[in-house]
Amino acid sequence: MLPREIIRQIRRLQLQARRAVEDILGGEYHSIFKGTGIAFEEVREYQPGDDIRAIDWNVTARMGHPFIKRFIEERELTVVLLVDCSGSNQFGTQLQQKREVAAELAAVIAFSAISNNDKVGLVQFTDRVERFVPPRKGTRHVLRIIRDVLFYQPRHRGTSLKEGLDYLNRVLHRRAIVFVLSDFLDTGFERSFKRTGRRHDLIAVRITDPREEQLPAVGLLELEDAETGQRLVVDTGSRAVRETFERNAQKRRESMRQLTRSAGVDLVEVSTDGGHLDALVRFFKVRQRRLRRT
Numbered sequence: 001m002l003p004r005e006i007i008r009q010i011r012r013l014q015l016q017a018r019r020a021v022e023d024i025l026g027g028e029y030h031s032i033f034k035g036t037g038i039a040f041e042e043v044r045e046y047q048p049g050d051d052i053r054a055i056d057w058n059v060t061a062r063m064g065h066p067f068i069k070r071f072i073e074e075r076e077l078t079v080v081l082l083v084d085c086s087g088s089n090q091f092g093t094q095l096q097q098k099r100e101v102a103a104e105l106a107a108v109i110a111f112s113a114i115s116n117n118d119k120v121g122l123v124q125f126t127d128r129v130e131r132f133v134p135p136r137k138g139t140r141h142v143l144r145i146i147r148d149v150l151f152y153q154p155r156h157r158g159t160s161l162k163e164g165l166d167y168l169n170r171v172l173h174r175r176a177i178v179f180v181l182s183d184f185l186d187t188g189f190e191r192s193f194k195r196t197g198r199r200h201d202l203i204a205v206r207i208t209d210p211r212e213e214q215l216p217a218v219g220l221l222e223l224e225d226a227e228t229g230q231r232l233v234v235d236t237g238s239r240a241v242r243e244t245f246e247r248n249a250q251k252r253r254e255s256m257r258q259l260t261r262s263a264g265v266d267l268v269e270v271s272t273d274g275g276h277l278d279a280l281v282r283f284f285k286v287r288q289r290r291l292r293r294t
Contacts, residue, residue: 010147017107017146020277021115032287043067077118077177078135081106082164083149084182086126087157087226093211094273101207101276102181103149108280109179110142122148127158129167135176157227161189165196177201183208184256197263203283204260209272213249215242 043059046066054068083106089098110120114137121135122145131152133145161182168178169192178200196202215221215236224231235241253269260267268283270276 006147006151009150010143013104013107013146013150014111014143016104017111020108020281021111032284032291042070044070077113077116078121078172078174079109079113079118079177079179080121080123080135080168080172081109081145081149082123082125082168082178082180082182084126084159084161084164084180085124085130085149085152085154086159088159088183088185089207091212091226092209092272094209094271096272098183098207098209098272100150101270101272102205103146105181105205105270105276105280106149106179107142107146108277110145114138114142120145123164123168123171124148124152124154125160125164125167126154126156127160128156128163130154130156132167132171159186159227161186162192165189165192169196169199172200175200177203179203179205181205181207183212185252190259193259193265194263197265202263203266203268204256205268205270205280206256207270207272207276213246213253215245217242 043056044067046055046060046068050068054070056067056069059067083102085099089102092098092100106122113120117137119135119137120142122131122133123129124131131148133148159182161180161184165180172178178196180202182205184204184206193202193204215234217236219235219237220233221236222231222233234245257267259265266283266287268279270279
């Protein structure tokens with residue numbers, strides 16, 4: 001049995017996600033993620049204006065007047081959440097930790113998927129894959145995923161996006177929609193990232209905290225690496241130190257943007273200071289407009 005407080009948090013997240021799906025996202029999810037193909041539905045009599053290329057000549061010859069084949073989109077999709085649960089994602093100096101932001105976004109995405117009768121799966125990784133929940137349907141399944149993203153205690157603290165992406169490509173044999181929720185504080189994953197982008201509909205959700213972008217001027221400050229435990233004392237009173245810190249953060253941000261552009265992958269940037277659900281909604285709307293133009 002789960003502790004009562006954990007159940008309350010999961011239920012609160014469930015209500016919040018459902019409200020976002022129903023009141024904010026509306027039909028955007030269905031319109032921006034297409035099915036995997038088309039399937040035959042029926043044969044019916046030809047009507048003026050129908051495409052003559054759809055005529056079923058065998059049935060037409062047998063019945064003595066024209067009939068056409070009707071097809072429908074194979075709507076069922078598979079959505080997989082690839083969630084970084086390394087030490088750095090338990091960091092947060094604002095309203096929430098990064099893992100809490102990831103859980104809220106995962107909840108909205110998952111409930112959007114099951115409301116459209118799609119399957120949802122989960123891969124949680126650190127410097128190795130720690131947990132895999134195969135894609136399934138249903139509210140109980142989604143609640144399990146939310147619980148895992150919020151409360152799973154990883155055995156390791158490092159990060160290897162390459163391990164997570166490569167594992168995903170091994171276990172997913174059909175094209176899927178893949179949301180990667182991570183701070184992307186890692187290197188050496190670029191080839192795996194591009195490979196995943198070619199095989200699947202990949203969306204990168206980069207979660208950051210303002211203190212990773214800018215240091216306050218508070219004098220000597222001891223910083224600890226959340227993944228290695230290494231500590232470093234920096235003089236935040238030094239303008240040069242603060243500017244170097246900001247330049248490095250800007251380089252990381254631009255590097256990620258360049259990677260997603262070159263890979264043809266969508267990028268959603270969110271922060272622990274709030275507004276992450278709004279950012280997800282904006283992504284849905286921008287993608288919908290982009291698809292309408294194509």
